[in-house]
Amino acid sequence: DVKVTQSSRYLVKRTGEKVFLECVQDMDHENMFWYRQDPGLGLRLIYFSYDVKMKEKGDIPEGYSVSREKKERFSLILESASTNQTSMYLCASSPQRAQGRGYTFGSGTRLTVV
Amino acid sequence: AQRVTQPEKLLSVFKGAPVELKCNYSYSGSPELFWYVQYSRQRLQLLLRHISRESIKGFTADLNKGETSFHLKKPFAQEEDSAMYYCALSQTDKLIFGTGTRLQVFP
Numbered sequence: 693d694v695k696v697t698q699s700s701r702y703l704v705k706r707t708g709e710k711v712f713l714e715c716v717q718d719m720d721h722e723n724m725f726w727y728r729q730d731p732g733l734g735l736r737l738i739y740f741s742y743d744v745k746m747k748e749k750g751d752i753p754e755g756y757s758v759s760r761e762k763k764e765r766f767s768l769i770l771e772s773a774s775t776n777q778t779s780m781y782l783c784a785s786s787p788q789r790a791q792g793r794g795y796t797f798g799s800g801t802r803l804t805v806v
Numbered sequence: 807a808q809r810v811t812q813p814e815k816l817l818s819v820f821k822g823a824p825v826e827l828k829c830n831y832s833y834s835g836s837p838e839l840f841w842y843v844q845y846s847r848q849r850l851q852l853l854l855r856h857i858s859r860e861s862i863k864g865f866t867a868d869l870n871k872g873e874t875s876f877h878l879k880k881p882f883a884q885e886e887d888s889a890m891y892y893c894a895l896s897q898t899d900k901l902i903f904g905t906g907t908r909l910q911v912f913p
Contacts, residue, residue: 723899735901789899793896
């Protein structure tokens with residue numbers, strides 16, 4: 693029944709490492725999103741994609757990049773991990789022109805940068 | 807700029823008490839608003855949306871354009887309602903979330 697899968701539940705990385713967070717959806721959704729979730733700050737949008745090979749910056753893109761080579765997969769990349777990127781990362785997908793409806797979230801990846 | 811404000815970080819009530827989780831928004835246009843919930847160790851999931859005017863698990867939320875509010879209400883809280891609640895605003899296909907309110911319901 694799992695529809696949005698994030699490859700890792702927990703990750704521990706060292707400062708300066710390049711980190712890949714993977715997200716795969718099996719609902720044939722056009723839209724995919726990466727958020728980070730922090731206590732007291734809620735969910736903040738990092739990057740999103742409306743189509744293959746297409747990406748748009750969200751509210752906090754600094755220090756991150758993304759890749760969408762296939763419709764079902766949306767990767768978040770931390771080029772050089774820093775301790776302030778320690779967070780819970782949530783991936784989501786939705787159909788095109790859903791206007792916010794039909795969002796499905798993954799279970800999250802808790803990243804710790806030491 | 808579009809924004810969602812949830813003024814309470816934590817709301818604690820006893821079982822059977824009424825609950826109101828506050829949400830205010832700023833948006834130029836006709837907003838579409840949602841409440842999402844995250845139970846312990848579970849995924850974030852949609853609770854309800856204003857456009858469908860439904861009641862889910864006893865919760866309701868009415869859009870008040872005059873007060874730019876979308877407060878979530880339940881007349882009698884249950885222990886299983888304990889969770890993190892997020893109000894969200896749709897901007898085209900993106901969702902803008904508030905900072906969340908943790909609801910604790912004590913027995």
